[in-house]
Amino acid sequence: MAALSIHERKRLRQIGHALNPVVMxxxxxxxxxxxxxxxxxxxxxxxxxxxxxxxxxxxxxxxxLEVAEASQSEVVQTIGKIALLYKKATKQNQKLSNLVRHAHLSN
Incomplete structure (x- = not known):
């Protein structure tokens, strides 16, 4: 997976701020x-x-790091016990994708 640019990482962190953990x-x-x-x-x-x-x-x-490797995702940010992971979907689901649902947060 290609490394994320600083701008992309910042945008993903902004969106991720509004999210709750979905996997424990x-x-x-x-x-x-x-x-x-x-x-x-x-x-x-x-x-x-x-x-x-x-x-x-x-x-x-x-x-x-093991989780990111196993899921082939990119670690965007870690704070304490919380990690923000990103993986581009092969086919983006407009109703479920956090990038689409929270796009207004990254403007």
Missing amino acids: IGDKGLTESVVEELNRALNDHELIKIKIAGEDREARSALI
Whole structure:
């Protein structure tokens, strides 16, 4: 995946500010069902927030990178236990895509 430009990253962060986490990763870590849910959410919404349990900062950072690799998405931003992920949909759903639904926030 091509790296996002500074302008694109800023726009995605603005949109992501209004979002709530849609995938929570608990103590069991990155399971097959979590990867399936991540892929479904990214295909539908393109831009999602995920929340990762755990107190160890290094372990959370490693898990976020693992999640991005498993879902073939780009990490836009991480703040504490929350990560903002972006993956361009092959066919954008106008009703579900957060990029379309919250486009007015990035102006």
